[in-house]
Amino acid sequence: MGEKKQIVLSAIQPSGSMTLGNYLGAIKNWVAMQEEYFCFYALADLHTITVRQNPQEMRKNILDMYALLLACGVDPDKSVFFIQSHVTTHAQLAWLLNCYTQFGELSRMTQFKDKSKKHADNINAGLFTYPSLMAADILLYQADKVPVGADQMQHLELTRNIANRFNGLYGNVFKIPEGFVPKDGARVMSLQTPTSKMSKSDTNINGCVYVLDKPEVIIKKFKRAITDNDAEVRFDIENKPGISNLMTIYSAVTGLNTEQIEKEFAGKGYGDFKASVGEAVIEHLRPVQEKYQQIIKDRAYMEETWKKADAFAQNFSQRTLDKAMKKIGYIK
Ligand code: ATP
C-alpha cells in the first residue's frame, strides 16, 4: 500500500440481496480500483435503517453482503473493507455535518423524494438526513474519488457543497471528493419497469436480478423482461428502454459494444436475445456464486477480516473528526 496513492471511498447498504445493478454499476469498479488506489470500502449498515428492517433479516443481510463482496473480489489485503456501524466516527461526524447542511438542499434530493413515496408511512428524519451521513462517510477519509452508480451523483454534489462550506468557514479540513461513475453498465434498470432503476429494496422481484439468484431463476427473469413491439435489437433508450437495458447488461458482461450486439442479433427475435443475455449473465456470475458459498461458511475468517479493517478505519477517521471538532470550537 504505497503512501502516495489517491484515496478512494465507497459503500453499499446491506438493505437486501446484492443486485446485478449494484454489481455492474458499482462493485465491479470497486474491485478494479483496488490496484491503483488506497481503497476504503464500507458496508453502510447505519444507512439501512432509514427504511424499517426486520432484525433477523438485517443480521443475515449484513453477513451475506460482507461475504458476497469478498467473493466479488474485494480484497482485504489490498483494501480496508469495514462495517460502518463498528466505526464510531461516522455517526459523530454526521451529526456535526447535519448542522452545516440546509433543509432546502436535502429537500431537493431525488432519492429522498423517491423513497418518501415508496415508504409514505415512515418518512423519518434519518431518511431526510441520509446524505449528511453519506458525506461523513466520505469526508472522514479525505477521499479523492468516490466510485458510485449514476443515481448517487446528486449526493456526491451535496457532499462537495457541504465540504466547501465547512472549509470556507474553518480552513482546509476536508478534501473535496470527486464522484466517479464507471463507463460501462453505469445504470441498470428494472427488467419489469425499464424506466426505473434496478433496486435491491424493490418489491417487484421479477424486475430485479440478484447476484445470488439460481441459474434457472435468472433465465426466467430475463425471458419475462418487458420489451417492445418492433422486434429489432437496437439501442434507443428513449423509445426502447427495455431492449436498451438488456443491451447494456449484455455489453457489461460480454465486453461487446452496442454495434457488435446489434450485428449479432440482426434478424433474430427477442426470444433468442433474451435467452443469450440470461446465459451470459449466468456465466459471468458463476465464479462469484461459488466463492460466496465457501466464504459464508467461514464466519471466523469474516470476523477476523472486518475487525482488522474496523480498527484501521477507526484510527484513520478519528484524525479528521478531531480536526473538525477542534475547528468548530470543541475542547478536548
Ligand atoms: P436500496 O434499494 O436499498 O436503495 P440500491 O440497490 O439502490 O439499494 P445502494 O446500496 O443504495 O443500492 O447502492 C450501492 C451502489 O450500487 C451505489 O454505488 C449505487 O450507485 C449502485 N447502484 C444501485 N443501483 C444501481 C443500478 N440499478 N445501476 C447501477 N448502479 C446501481
Ligand code: LTN
Ligand atoms: N448511499 C449510497 C451508499 C453509501 C455510499 C456512502 C456510497 C453510503 N455511504 C459513501 C458512496 C460513499 C448508495 O449507494 N445508495
